[in-house]
Each structure stands twice: as structure tokens, then as C-alpha cells.
Amino acid sequence: MLRENKAVGAPHSRVDGPLKVTGQARYAAEYFDTGLLFGCVVSANIATGKIASIDIDHAACMPGVVKVFTHENRPAVAYRNSKWKDQVALPGHPFRPLENDRILFDGQPVALVVADSYEAARDAASCVRVHYLPNRPQTDLERNLDESYVPPVPRSEQSMPPPPRGDAHAAFAAAPYKISAEYRMDGEHHNPMELFATTVIRNGNGDLTVYDKTQGSQNSHEYICNVFGLASEKLTVKNSFVGGAFGQGLRPKYQLFLAVMASLDLKRSIKVEMSRREMFYLTWRPSSFQQVSLAADGNGNLISVMHHAVHSTSRHEDYQENVANWSGLAYHCENVKITYEIVKLDVSTPGDMRAPGAATGITALEVAIDELAFATGTDPLDFRIRNFAHRDQNQDKEITSKALMACYHEGASRFGWSGRSAEPRSMREGNDLVGWGMATGLWEAKMSPAEAKVRVSSDGKVYVSAAASDIGTGTYTILGQIAADCFDVPIDNVTVQIGDSSLPKTAVEGGSYTAASSGTAVQAASKRVIETLLKHAHVMSGTPLKHAAAKEVEIAEGRLVLKTNHQLGLALSDIMSFVGVSAIEELGVAGPDKKLAKTFAAYTHSAVFAEVKVDADLGVVRVTRVVSAIAAGRILNPKTARSQILGGIVMGIGMALHEKGMIDHRIGRIVNHNLAEYHVPTNADIDGLEVIFVEEDDNKVSPIGAKGLGEIGIIGVAAAVSNAISHATGTRFRDFPITIDKLLMSGTSSDNGPRHHL
Ligand code: MOS
Numbered sequence: 001m002l003r004e005n006k007a008v009g010a011p012h013s014r015v016d017g018p019l020k021v022t023g024q025a026r027y028a029a030e031y032f033d034t035g036l037l038f039g040c041v042v043s044a045n046i047a048t049g050k051i052a053s054i055d056i057d058h059a060a061c062m063p064g065v066v067k068v069f070t071h072e073n074r075p076a077v078a079y080r081n082s083k084w085k086d087q088v089a090l091p092g093h094p095f096r097p098l099e100n101d102r103i104l105f106d107g108q109p110v111a112l113v114v115a116d117s118y119e120a121a122r123d124a125a126s127c128v129r130v131h132y133l134p135n136r137p138q139t140d141l142e143r144n145l146d147e148s149y150v151p152p153v154p155r156s157e158q159s160m161p162p163p164p165r166g167d168a169h170a171a172f173a174a175a176p177y178k179i180s181a182e183y184r185m186d187g188e189h190h191n192p193m194e195l196f197a198t199t200v201i202r203n204g205n206g207d208l209t210v211y212d213k214t215q216g217s218q219n220s221h222e223y224i225c226n227v228f229g230l231a232s233e234k235l236t237v238k239n240s241f242v243g244g245a246f247g248q249g250l251r252p253k254y255q256l257f258l259a260v261m262a263s264l265d266l267k268r269s270i271k272v273e274m275s276r277r278e279m280f281y282l283t284w285r286p287s288s289f290q291q292v293s294l295a296a297d298g299n300g301n302l303i304s305v306m307h308h309a310v311h312s313t314s315r316h317e318d319y320q321e322n323v324a325n326w327s328g329l330a331y332h333c334e335n336v337k338i339t340y341e342i343v344k345l346d347v348s349t350p351g352d353m354r355a356p357g358a359a360t361g362i363t364a365l366e367v368a369i370d371e372l373a374f375a376t377g378t379d380p381l382d383f384r385i386r387n388f389a390h391r392d393q394n395q396d397k398e399i400t401s402k403a404l405m406a407c408y409h410e411g412a413s414r415f416g417w418s419g420r421s422a423e424p425r426s427m428r429e430g431n432d433l434v435g436w437g438m439a440t441g442l443w444e445a446k447m448s449p450a451e452a453k454v455r456v457s458s459d460g461k462v463y464v465s466a467a468a469s470d471i472g473t474g475t476y477t478i479l480g481q482i483a484a485d486c487f488d489v490p491i492d493n494v495t496v497q498i499g500d501s502s503l504p505k506t507a508v509e510g511g512s513y514t515a516a517s518s519g520t521a522v523q524a525a526s527k528r529v530i531e532t533l534l535k536h537a538h539v540m541s542g543t544p545l546k547h548a549a550a551k552e553v554e555i556a557e558g559r560l561v562l563k564t565n566h567q568l569g570l571a572l573s574d575i576m577s578f579v580g581v582s583a584i585e586e587l588g589v590a591g592p593d594k595k596l597a598k599t600f601a602a603y604t605h606s607a608v609f610a611e612v613k614v615d616a617d618l619g620v621v622r623v624t625r626v627v628s629a630i631a632a633g634r635i636l637n638p639k640t641a642r643s644q645i646l647g648g649i650v651m652g653i654g655m656a657l658h659e660k661g662m663i664d665h666r667i668g669r670i671v672n673h674n675l676a677e678y679h680v681p682t683n684a685d686i687d688g689l690e691v692i693f694v695e696e697d698d699n700k701v702s703p704i705g706a707k708g709l710g711e712i713g714i715i716g717v718a719a720a721v722s723n724a725i726s727h728a729t730g731t732r733f734r735d736f737p738i739t740i741d742k743l744l745m746s747g748t749s750s751d752n753g754p755r756h757h758l
Pocket of ligand 1: 215247248352353354355
């Protein structure tokens with residue numbers, strides 16, 4: 001269908017760009033209604049314990065205040081646990097806002113103050129008096145490693161380690177080259193520009209239109225219907241525009257529940273938006289502790305991989321991600337042992353954050369691989385090429401496509417890797433120690449269930465609709481490009497409507513699934529439109545298409561024609577007027593190919609090269625260049641694709657150097673819940689990013705040949721930066737983020753500092 005490749009493959013600017021830069025694109029908190037109420041959350045200031053008493057009398061009497069909701073007056077809602085499970089809920093008990101007097105995590109909402117202005121709500125919220133009976137919190141992962149356990153209910157098949165193969169211990173013991181080390185990561189917090197927000201507009205008949213910041217309008221819709229016992233048609237959830245979401249928008253957040261609860265109770269429209277501080281209370285990648293042991297034989301072949309990963313979760317849910325399994329398939333190795341455990345702490349449930357699991361586990365693996373390459377005296381790129389894996393050994397499956405070798409070669413060439421001097425601390429520029437490091441990245445390329453409707457009208461206009469989300473990724477644009485090519489029209493002729501729970505069913509936008517899944521659904525719907533047109537054409541008198549089969553026709557210049565002879569065909573407008581309709585619409589369905597998945601595994605791959613400069617006196621690290629070479633199948637739009645990877649690299653630099661959630665473990669409270677003290681990379685930190693997409697033909701991974709790009713950009717970046725710092729300084733850094741104190745403490749910045757700790 002995408003035979004001409006006119007729109008698809010072209011670097012179209014995002015179609016929603018003008019709306020966004022002119023402020024016309026409205027986000028969840030930007031909808032208004034006459035008499036709109038505002039909710040402000042009162043957050044707990046202990047991490048675990050009980051509410052002894054809560055005094056709302058003063059707050060409730062303040063000007064403009066309509067009502068104060070607490071656990072003592074919360075309206076009745078669903079009781080059964082199953083009703084609270086959203087589409088991507090975890091094993092355990094989903095958090096229920098204002099359920100009772102128990103406090104499970106720092107910042108848990110204990111009251112919602114509703115007033116006729118935001119200022120009045122916030123003012124009154126500061127006057128709610130809560131007396132707590134705190135318990136002693138446990139929030140330090142490392143101090144609680146003794147409590148780690150294997151999750152009894154797996155979140156998914158992928159979150160469980162593969163069975164061990166060979167004898168990793170024996171191979172390790174006998175090997176001439178080996179390394180064994182521990183890797184630590186502090187929790188990271190999601191900081192999209194748009195805060196979690198919900199505006200509930202109550203219509204005249206009592207129906208609700210809910211504008212929610214989410215990665216899945218239908219997930220929010222189903223959750224609200226279940227929790228409040230609402231009929232599906234009483235409610236529409238919209239997320240037309242999403243101001244960045246990196247996984248935490250996959251599950252409904254408490255402001256959605258609170259806003260709908262208040263709206264139903266007060267029979268009013270209302271908005272509840274989190275503060276940046278509240279975002280820190282419940283949006284985070286878990287802290288982690290990993291042990292990796294690797295061994296190589298005398299020829300530099302990897303002969304043993306052992307990876308043990310542990311991360312934190314909450315008391316009430318078993319959050320799980322695939323941290324360590326990558327170590328069993330990234331490189332060829334016959335002896336592998338992977339173990340994975342979690343630890344309950346007095347924290348909110350962690351969540352998926354861009355490349356959940358892989359960003360953590362591959363960072364440890366790729367630093368460890370660098371350490372082993374150094375131990376064997378091999379160039380880190382050569383070592384990886386020598387140990388290239390052609391199969392997925394974890395699952396014993398073929399791989400649909402793996403142009404990683406091209407990533408290595410093209411990335412290295414662009415970066416100038418052959419000019420690297422192997423000896424640590426051997427590259428200098430004035431007072432700067434220069435280091436070059438690299439790493440491999442991989443992520444699953446999968447499809448999720450997705451539907452889409454496509455309508456083509458007699459004037460050549462095409463309409464695409466689906467409940468899919470565009471979380472800043474470019475979904476609007478690529479779906480438009482695909483439809484444009486299916487009907488041979490310019491992209492300006494295509495209107496894409498997404499982000500609405502009443503539109504065709506689509507899974508949450510996550511896992512880098514959307515482009516392949518919704519893109520395929522659009523193609524499938526377009527094919528069905530063409531089939532319908534052909535069915536009508538078959539019965540038209542004098543039709544040149546009388547005996548044509550669906551696979552023999554296509555649309556060109558507004559006509560349904562034979563592929564082999566464009567002269568033979570009928571105008572779409574003639575076919576439609578023959579049937580007496582002005583448009584034809586069909587539904588397309590896409591989803592994972594279960595039969596294919598029995599023999600094939602599919603991944604995106606990357607090779608990341610980084611240059612750092614470390615001030616020899618002060619230990620200041622600057623990432624001066626990153627080249628990321630990506631193999632992700634067919635690139636639907638090189639411009640939006642590049643943006644995905646650039647964003648991933650920036651977050652990877654944040655993971656390497658800046659992002660660190662700090663908890664005062666004595667009180668279990670987050671202490672840097674703002675963008676002044678929680679550092680993310682800014683423009684001044686970013687320079688010299690280059691993205692390369694290598695050729696990769698894959699006719700198996702998805703019917704449109706595309707793999708996803710949302711996650712792969714971040715994976716491997718932190719390892720490449722760490723490896724570069726080690727090359728620059730001669731000291732190995734295994735704890736993330738690698739902040740200046742760690743460099744100074746290690747003494748590496750001094751010329752007399754340790755040299756061969758690598
Ligand atoms: Mo992604 S972490 O599945 O939004």
C-alpha cells in the first residue's frame with residue numbers, strides 16, 4: 001500500500017505544530033466552563049502512618065470554598081479491587097484516593113479543597129489541619145535489600161527472567177578475564193512540561209466530558225466508569241494534545257479520580273491540576289541496585305553473563321520492569337544466569353519511564369561490557385562486534401531484522417572512533433581530559449491492539465479517526481502520511497482525529513507501539529475502503545475493473561485503477577455517485593502477529609557514541625558530542641523520528657549526569673521536588689547531538705515495516721557517557737547520576753589521582 005512512498009519517508013513537519021506554537025492546541029487544564037470550580041489537593045507530609053484527625057472547619061468557611069473532601073466524607077465508590085484496576089494495572093492493590101486514614105507514601109492526597117477560584121482553593125488547602133501518627137519509614141533501597149523478593153505475580157512474560165542456560169558460575173570461575181561489579185541508580189522523576197491535570201465539563205444532561213492528561217483516553221474512560229459505576233455513554237475522555245508523557249501517563253493519576261468525584265458530587269464542572277511538587281510525589285523510575293559479572297575467554301569471547309537486578313516498589317503494588325533480561329540476548333553467550341527481585345518501600349508505586357527496565361539494566365550491562373573489554377585489552381567497539389548476537393538466545397528465536405552492525409560501523413565512522421587512543425587519560429585538550437565511550441541499545445519492537453477508521457469522500461478528502469494518543473511523538477503526522485499515500489493525496493487533504501475515547505479502540509500509547517500499531521490500522525482501514533470501492537466498481541456498467549481483484553488495484557490521482565495500467569480505472573467520485581454516497585468509511589484492525597511471534601523476536605537497536613570533556617581540576621563533566629545510530633525498520637518520518645531520538649539522548653544525559661530524586665530517609669520524604677533542585681539537562685548542557693538512521697528492511701515486524709522509536713533513543717546513552725568519563729579519567733563510575741562530588745571524591749581529576757582503577 002505504501003508503494004509510492006511519497007508522504008511516508010518524507011521529513012514532514014508535525015501537522016499539529018502550528019496549533020502548538022500559536023497556543024491553539026489546548027491541553028487538559030486549558031478547558032473552561034461557566035462556573036468552573038477548581039480543586040486543590042492537600043498532600044500528606046509523612047511517608048507512612050495514620051491520620052489521627054483532620055480539621056477542615058476553618059478551610060470550609062473560607063471565601064469561595066464550596067466543599068472540602070476527605071476520607072471522612074468521600075462519596076461512595078466501587079469497593080472491589082478489580083474495579084480499580086486500569087488496563088495496565090500492576091499486581092497488587094491500586095491506590096484509592098481518600099480511601100481511609102492510612103498513609104502509604106509521602107505526598108499522598110489527604111483532602112481535596114474545591115473552590116470557585118484556584119487561589120481560593122489553594123489558600124483554603126493551606127488551612128486544612130491534619131494530625132498524623134507517623135510510623136518509621138523505610139525508603140532506602142540499599143538498606144532494605146534483605147527484604148527483596150521475586151514478584152509472585154509477574155506483570156508480564158517479559159518481566160520474568162529467562163531460564164538459566166549453560167553454567168554461568170563454572171564458566172566465570174574458569175575464565176582468564178572477568179569483571180564483577182555493582183551498579184546503583186537513584187530514583188528519577190518524570191518532568192514533562194504539562195502537569196497531570198483533569199478538567200471535567202458537566203453537560204446539561206449530566207453527561208461528562210473529561211479532558212485528561214493521559215497516554216490513553218480509553219484507559220481513563222474505563223477506569224472512571226468502573227470506579228464510579230457510570231454507564232459508558234455518560235462519559236467521554238479526551239486527550240487531543242499531550243504536553244509530553246514518558247510512561248507515567250499510562251495509568252490514571254489521582255487528579256482524574258478527584259476531579260470526577262467532585263464533579264459528580266457537586267454536579268458542577270471542575271478542574272484539578274497537580275503542582276510540579278505533586279508530580280514528584282508519584283511519578284518516578286524506581287531506584288535500583290544491580291550486580292553484573294561477566295567473563296571472557298582468551299580470544300575475547302563472552303563466556304559468562306550473570307546479572308542480578310533489584311529495584312524498589314510500593315507497599316501496595318508490585319511494580320515490575322524488565323531490567324536484566326537484556327543481558328541474556330544483547331551478546332552471544334552460552335552461559336547466562338539472570339535474576340530479578342523487588343523491594344517494598346514506603347513510597348508511591350513507581351512507574352514506567354521511557355524505556356522502563358532497559359534504560360536501567362542496559363546501562364549496567366554496557367558499563368560492565370566496557371569494563372570487560374578493557375580487561376581483555378580490546379577496543380570496546382571491537383569487543384561488541386566480536387560478540388555480536390544473531391539470535392535471541394533468551395527465547396531461542398530468530399530476529400526479524402537487526403541492522404546493528406550497520407549502526408556500529410556508520411556511528412563509529414561519523415564519530416571518528418578509529419581516532420580513539422585506547423589508554424585512559426591519554427586524550428587531552430588544554431586542561432580538559434577528553435574521553436570517548438560507546439554503548440549498545442536495544443528495545444522490543446512490538447505491536448499492540450489498535451483500530452482506526454478511514455473515510456474518503458468524493459472530493460478526495462481523507463479522514464482518519466482513532467482513540468490513539470499523540471504524546472508529542474508525531475502520531476497525528478505519521479497517520480496522516482500513511483493515509484495520504486494509501487489514497488495518493490497530499491497530506492494536506494488528510495484530517496486526523498485522535499485522542500478521544502469514543503473513537504476506534506486503541507491501546508495506551510506506550511512501549512513504542514503506536515506508530516507500528518495505529519499506522520497498520522490506518523493502512524488496514526484504507527485497504528478495506530479500496531475493497532469496498534472495488535466491490536461497487538465491479539457492478540458498474542462498462543467498468544474496466546469488472547474482473548480486477550483487490551490486490552490488483554490501487555488509487556492514483558483520484559481514481560481506482562489497475563496497478564499494471566493506470567489508464568484503466570474509475571474516478572472515486574463516479575463510483576460514489578453510482579452508489580449514491582458522498583463518502584466511504586471502513587474500520588481497520590491491527591495487532592500483534594501471534595503466529596510470527598512463535599519463531600521471531602523483534603527489536604530496535606542502537607549504537608551510541610559519546611565524547612566528554614572533564615575539567616582536570618574541578619571535575620566538571622561536559623558531554624560535547626553524541627552520535628546515535630539507530631536501526632528501527634522503516635522510518636516513516638525522518639524529522640519526527642529524529643526528534644524522538646534527540647529527546648531520548650537528552651534524557652539519557654540527564655540519567656548519566658543530573659537526575660537524582662533525593663529522599664531524606666529519616667522521614668521518608670522527597671526533598672528536591674522542584675526543578676531548581678532536581679536537575680534535568682538544559683540547553684547549556686546539550687551540544688553536538690547527531691542522529692543516524694541506518695537502512696533496515698523488515699517485512700515481518702509490522703505490515704508497514706516500521707518499528708517504534710519512543711524508547712530506543714535513551715537506551716545506552718548513560719552507559720556511553722559513563723564509559724567516556726572512565727576513558728577520560730581512568731576511574732570507573734558505576735553509580736548514577738555521576739555528579740561532580742563523585743568525580744572529586746574519586747580523586748580522578750587530579751593528575752596524581754588513581755589511574756588504573758578501570
Ligand atoms: Mo512508555 S515508558 O511505555 O510511555
